[in-house]
Amino acid sequence: MAQGILAIGELNEDSSLASVTGEVLAVARKLAGATGAQVSLVLLGKNASQRTKEAIALGADKVWVSEAEVLHENQIEAHLAALAQVCKAADPQVIVAGKSLFGRDLAPRLAFRLRVPLMQDCIDVNTDPATKRVVAVRPVYGGNANARVASPVDPQFVCVRPKIFEALPPNPSRRGEVVQAPVSVDASVVKVKRVRRVKEEATGVKLEDARVVVSVGRGIGGPENLPPFQDLAKALGAALGASRPVCDAGWLDHSFQVGLTGKTIAPEIYLTWAISGASQHLAGCSAAKNIVAVNRDPNANIFKEAKYGVVGDWKKVLPSFTATVKELVGS
């Protein structure tokens, strides 16, 4: 009979533990708390066995590892084949994955390969006290509504939105077991090959990691109005972000886009200028600790999520704001 929870871990290119791993372990532990189930983690890739201690400290009771060469790059078909084998061996009742860049392709395919439905992009996950089954909340219609869903079959497969669940504080005295994953993947499963990978040097602060983000919307009018915002970002040591229309119009590259189909960020301060606060935009910044909004429309949706707001024309608010910031930060 299916039992236990299997969390799917992820390694970065440099073999460090990807942050999403701590998050899926925290979700798995939360679910285990209700049923006493065992939490296993599967960790595939180069030097995976060097990360098991860390994984156990973050909540794993058991870690399945494989360092098979075919798994060294995060090549999806190889990982899928391996994960399907681990799922078969572990026979879990629940699978927890994270919707990272890799996970957002991996989780749906693994679910279909196992022929079970997927609870995708979840922002809340609980155990129903009566049925002991997983109940997950996922935003739909761009975040305009939330759906509460459950899967009637095992394994119940949830994929969680990144940066919503916090990893548990590492506990180095936790104990756990490490086992070799029964993985045998032939290189012939790899059909998709990488032809080229180009890194573009990011200038300034990285949007995903920034403590402060200055974000601009369609209401700034055009690319000619960007410099004063870049100036403000510089004064605050902040990264620049944008809504989708700004990127679709080419005022800024799509790498600046925050939202459902852009980046998910969780800065301390998210300063929005002339952004209306569509649910698809908020989906990428709802984990920000403090949203600050400047918008000339007092009924703009952004004010529903903001902690501090100014109803006004950015053209008039921005110069005095930046000047005051410079005085304060300089002093």
Place this chain on the structure above:
Amino acid sequence: MPINIIVCAKQVMDPETPVSAFKVDREAKRVVPATGIPPVVNGFDENAVEAALRLKEKAGGGKITILSLGKSFVNDVIKKPLAMGGDELVLLQEDAFEGLDAFTTVQALVAAIKKIGQYDLILCGRQASDYDQAHVPHGIGEMLGLPVISMAANLEVKDGAIHVERKLPDGYEVLEAPMPAVVSVSNELTPVRLPNLRGIMAASRKQPTVWKAADVGLEASALRSGLELLDLFIPVSEKVCEFIDGENDEDKGRKLALRLREAKLI
């Protein structure tokens, strides 16, 4: 070499429907379409149609079949991909498709794709703006045993293989897969052409092929979502915004900075 492409396109509620007009019937667990706002073709699916048209132009020929699944369609809306230049429209239409989740939608689409038969590529939008699951393309690939590449910003056929450019947080990559393959297309593949008059005229003369579930070997009464939908609700924000007042906008800007300093945020 001519290229045959199937593009999956969905008719959805207009995602730009203002938040104030967005209503949920909690009893029926479904969204109530806002009156007076017509549905649209899912935006990312239009990017996929655009991708298909460019590939066909480059190949110098071929056929683009638009495949759409739903309970009912607004003719002018669902014909837009034809007006953009698509060749054929197949509607998989059945009352039982209403509210069906991705798990079962995939089974039905796969059955229709098998019936259509000849294809070099299956294109989808990266996600639908209603259920935002982003897994129909992955499911189609898995069920057909085909390679899947998601989030294409650009596509090109080279030596019988499909080359796909995808954006990454710190740059981009180009992936290659043998055909047939499934590719989901992102909004970075722009601009999406607008239908011109000739296209609209041509589309209006075309009759969609309509298939019922039984036509693709499925039993309508047996169709069930994979997931149970327990509840559908509009989330409420408990946040209360502190509005910064001032004599004029300049003053508000200054006071905002001071308030953020006071709160130790800057």
